[in-house]
Amino acid sequence: MARFTLPRDIYFGRGAMEELKNLKGYHRAMIVTGGSSMQKYGFLNKLQNILEEAGLETRVFEGVEPDPSVETVMAGAKAMQEFQPDVIVAIGGGSPIDAAKAMWVFYEYPELTFEDIKKPFSMPKLRKKAIFVAIPSTSGTATEVTAFSVITDYSTKIKYPLADFEITPDIAILDFDIPMTMPKTLVAHTGMDALTHAIEAYVASNRSMFSDPLAMEAIVTIFESLVDSYSGDREARERMHVAQCIAGMAFSNALLGITHSLAHKIGAQFEIPHGCCNAILLPYVIKYNSKVCMKEYAEIARRLGLPGQTDKQLVDSLISSINDLNSKIGIAPTLKDHGVTEELFTSKVEFIAKNAAQDPCTSSNPRQATPEDLKKILECAFYGSPVTF
Numbered sequence: 001m002a003r004f005t006l007p008r009d010i011y012f013g014r015g016a017m018e019e020l021k022n023l024k025g026y027h028r029a030m031i032v033t034g035g036s037s038m039q040k041y042g043f044l045n046k047l048q049n050i051l052e053e054a055g056l057e058t059r060v061f062e063g064v065e066p067d068p069s070v071e072t073v074m075a076g077a078k079a080m081q082e083f084q085p086d087v088i089v090a091i092g093g094g095s096p097i098d099a100a101k102a103m104w105v106f107y108e109y110p111e112l113t114f115e116d117i118k119k120p121f122s123m124p125k126l127r128k129k130a131i132f133v134a135i136p137s138t139s140g141t142a143t144e145v146t147a148f149s150v151i152t153d154y155s156t157k158i159k160y161p162l163a164d165f166e167i168t169p170d171i172a173i174l175d176f177d178i179p180m181t182m183p184k185t186l187v188a189h190t191g192m193d194a195l196t197h198a199i200e201a202y203v204a205s206n207r208s209m210f211s212d213p214l215a216m217e218a219i220v221t222i223f224e225s226l227v228d229s230y231s232g233d234r235e236a237r238e239r240m241h242v243a244q245c246i247a248g249m250a251f252s253n254a255l256l257g258i259t260h261s262l263a264h265k266i267g268a269q270f271e272i273p274h275g276c277c278n279a280i281l282l283p284y285v286i287k288y289n290s291k292v293c294m295k296e297y298a299e300i301a302r303r304l305g306l307p308g309q310t311d312k313q314l315v316d317s318l319i320s321s322i323n324d325l326n327s328k329i330g331i332a333p334t335l336k337d338h339g340v341t342e343e344l345f346t347s348k349v350e351f352i353a354k355n356a357a358q359d360p361c362t363s364s365n366p367r368q369a370t371p372e373d374l375k376k377i378l379e380c381a382f383y384g385s386p387v388t389f
Helices: 016-022 043-053 070-084 096-110 184-203 212-232 234-254 259-271 276-302 313-328 341-358 359-363 370-385
Strands: 008-014 029-031 058-062 088-091 129-134 148-153 160-162 171-175
Touching: 008 070, 008 234, 016 043, 029 043, 029 070, 043 058, 043 088, 058 070, 058 234, 070 096, 070 148, 088 096, 096 129, 096 148, 129 313, 148 212, 160 259, 160 359, 171 234, 184 212, 184 234, 184 259, 184 276, 184 313, 212 234, 212 313, 259 276, 259 341, 259 359, 259 370, 276 313, 276 370, 341 370
Parallel strands: 008 171, 029 058, 029 088, 088 129, 129 171
Antiparallel strands: 148 160
8 A cells, every 4th residue: 555645735826925824723833944044035024923913922943054963953842842832833945844843753752862763654643732834945855745854963974864754744835935035056956956856756666656747747847947947037936946846745755766865975974965966966876777767767858858769868868968957057067076085085985875775765766776886876976987887
């Protein structure tokens, strides 16, 4: 038996945050946010005013770092235990929303430890104390509709993807005004994260007739919209905000693959943004996986109108088109190009490969990957050499 889970309600459009004025029957809202962008552009103040107009007392937990730590999660959960909210509202990029999801678990179950929830799909029932509202400011992670949260243990320099349908938000707000404030580099990185979500979902082991159309729609829209979004076109930016959410619906249910397994581990070791890691790795992983799912990748290429007669030619066209897309939005093709020295790479590559093999995303990759396979992919992504194994 399979399962397909989404938030109950998704509101989208310009000014969609206003919908929260209709949030009735609740009393206290804890707002979780990141650094300063939501404050700088007035969105945090607007959110507080809307919630207070709906009759809720608000409190803000701010300062969630770009890769949220276990310590930040525990501090936020403690703040929630003191305030006792019945609504948790996370606003910002993927990091504050991911952090708030984990805080939610420890708010409702303060006796648990981080070790207790690291095993995928092992969390207890939530919503005994609060519901969860997610308002993304970036167009990539889609954490507003997913069953995932990525938390970093800085003592081991390992990112842990927490997974359970319990942490799927109740309400997602896609307010088109917010992503217009993203700088170009963030548009590029989050856009490629979204594309990776969609492509990996389309070939993942848990894919289904529910997830495939969503994944394909996201892929086509992202290819059509990302460059224009990067250039500042408002309508393209809005399409990307929806496309990344659709990609999230797909991968939250179909799961992901080794592009993400490797990106989770690379980001903490080499300090390269997650979406950028995905952008670098994706062409190499497609080549590696194509030995077992060439037909699926070829179908993506056909939908994109790429050249090629045979499935192999179409897959090569897909890889070339991704490399070309990366180039157009300023993402260099190798880890070496992003400042990773050979000395640092060789000192960490086996550690990264070993831990990536244990990442939950590896088990849903269409082609089995051993630590040695993952090491070879990393070497290709560092040197820019072709995948031939």
